Amino acid sequence: MMKLKVAILGTGNIGTDLLVKIQRSKLLTCSIFSGQREDSPGIKMAKSMGVNTSIESLRAVQNDPNSCDILFDATSADAHRIHAPMLKKLGKFTIDMTPSSVGKMCIPIINMEDCLKAKNINMISCGGQDTIPIVKAILDVHPETQYIEIVSHIASRSAGMGTRDNIDEYTQTTCDGIRLFTHVPKAKAIIILNPAEPPIIMHNTIFAQIQNPNLKLLKSQIISIVNKIRNYVPGYRLTLGPIYENGHLTVMNEVEGSGDYLPKYAGNLDIINCAAVEVAEEYAKCRLEK
Amino acid sequence: MDDILIIDSTLRDGSHAIRHQFDAKTIRAYAAGAQLAKIPVVMVGHGNGLGASSLQLGLSKLPDLQMLKIARGQLQKSKLGAFLIPGFGTIKNDLAGAVEAGIDVLMVASHCTEANICRQHIQYGIDKNLQVYGVLMMSHMLGAKELLAQAKLIQNYGASGVILMDSAGALLPADVIRKVRVLVGELKIDVGFHAHNNLGMAIANSVAAVRAGAKIIDACSRGLGAGAGNCQLEVIVAVLVRMGYKLNLDLFQLMDNSEKIIAKIMINPQEISAVSLTSGMAGVFSGFAPHARVAAKRFSVDVRDILIELGRRKIVAGQEDIIVDVAANLAQKKKIRGQDNSIEALI
Secondary structure (H helix, E strand, O other): OOOEEEEEEOOOHHHHHHHHHHHHOOOEEEEEEEOOOOOOHHHHHHHHOOOOEEOOOHHHHHHOHHHOOEEEEOOOHHHHHHHHHHHHHHOOEEEEOOOOOOOEEOOHHHHHHHHHHOOEEEOOOHHHHHHHHHHHHHHHHOOOOOEEEEEEEEEHHHOOHHHHHOHHHHHHHHHHHHHHHHOOOEEEEEEEEEOOOOOOOEEEEEEEEOOOOOHHHHHHHHHHHHHHHHHHOOOEEEEEEEEEEOOEEEEEEEEOOOOOOOOOOOHHHHHHHHHHHHHHHHHHHHHHHO | OOOOEEEEEEEOHHHHHHOOOOOHHHHHHHHHHHHHOOOOEEEEOOOOOOOOOEOOOEOOOOOHHHHHHHHHHHOOOOEEEEEEOEOOEOHHHHHHHHHHOOOOEEEEEEEOOOHHHOHHHHHHHHHOOOEEEEEEEOHHHOOHHHHHHHHHHHHHHOOOEEEEEOOOOOOOHHHHHHHHHHHHHHOOOEEEEEOEOOOOOHHHHHHHHHHOOOOEEEEEHHHOOOOOOEOEHHHHHHHHHHHOOOOOOOHHHHHHHHHHHHHHHOOOOOOOOHHHHHHHHHOOOOOHHHHHHHHHHHHOOOHHHHHHHHHHOOOOOOOOOHHHHHHHHHHHHHHHHOOOOOHHHHO
16 A cells, blocks of 8 residues: 655654654655754664664755655754744645644644644644543533633653753643633643653643533543544543532543553653644545545 | 841742632732841742642632732832742743733742753743742752752753752751752852751751751741741741841841731641641652642541652642542552551651
């Protein structure tokens, strides 16, 4: 079967985990894995897998524009802001893994079709991918909800320099994403890097201020959305709720990763990377059918 | 003897003790009192900083910006400061507004192993001409060498100082001396200390920090703070004066602020309860205690067992939602095989 060629920029945790996932894809093949340092663990791993690598970052693609159809940018928010206009010129379908907020925000189970029409889509953040579908399910049942708060806990070891350097954008973009997809008047996103050893599994809490929640309907809607997410993130599970106390609803979930690049605690890599691969595969299907 | 910079965090960290319910009247009165006492820096806001008013940590009575503006109105000579933990507040939603409200000082805090999440906010503060300090929380969890590596990051980002926070009140004076001495010896910037009183060591530890070369002491009127409370401002000032430090502060005014303003708003006396003592022993964040109490009641387990388990799991500030999970697990375990916690668990 024909495969669509993808380039991955950025060889940190996100980029390398993406590479492992794409190697498994029936629709995608990684034609270039491009970073900045020859000695990065990601580059070494790619080489051992026989993948074509470069340390010229975006220049590698600019020098050989036909090397890919899809480009994943897993560098940093600042770098993506610089890359975005160049990528536009190159005309590559771009999936931005950084919280740069440049492209169209994408949650595959909510707005996949619209995203396939865009040229640059933004995967928001791992916390956003995890919580926004649940928040949307809550708002669909209770559109009168006034306030949403989400708390994402990720293991320190799963947060690379990109995440740390961009923690402000990460927090802001997650918050903006919640508001964009649900129109809730007020939202707050909190991210906590947890240094515990052994590392904690990624888990998330969603709070919603609601007057008289229809718990039965909420539960069934949330379970249905969780099942949809599990189609592309098998390790996603509901761990608590919805429960209601002191005027607010609480839902908790956790994500066990598939252990592709980092061990299974790093569900935060899976939730965003699986979503990104889902969009890339859908794009590839459309392109290959033509 | 050289001066020690006294930072008054009553209107920030003290808010934990009153469930973040500082009202306009108290902020106005206390800020005015602090200036009368010639306090150089007055910190104001939610106990966990800008943007931290939340269901997760507790909602403030007043928004951060309103608190800052009220205090700003009272402070002409004293500087106004805000606190921020990256991952809670953001530049756009919180910090930019605080700068506009007229803060002079910014503290950017992270868990002691995660200083590299502070770069963006430290540099933003410097760009806005603020005096910026980095804060390493839960500093009992790292040895002196590892703390130094984290403190050096803060120095590299351009901060004017680094403050070690004994968030759990778990340190003893000898630990403080060891850690502060290494930092003072190796850093070009000032070192500070923020104590908690779980083991009754807040004053002793602050004195130890100063003896080891710390130039900044962070304290709260009447010790107002989470759990057993913080280092009691008027007491540490009196002690430092007795030690021979020339602090240009009005001690009687500090006492009056404590008696006439803070004493009146306290919900409970700032004493070392069994729960606070246990959290000091277990090395868990003092702010967990009220959440643990609620969870203990709900699941009919001993709150001390929850705290010990939180210590074992190395839960860090901001993970208040895990407390429910821990309590539920303990309740389940208790059902299966009864109580099994022994004192060894603490050591």
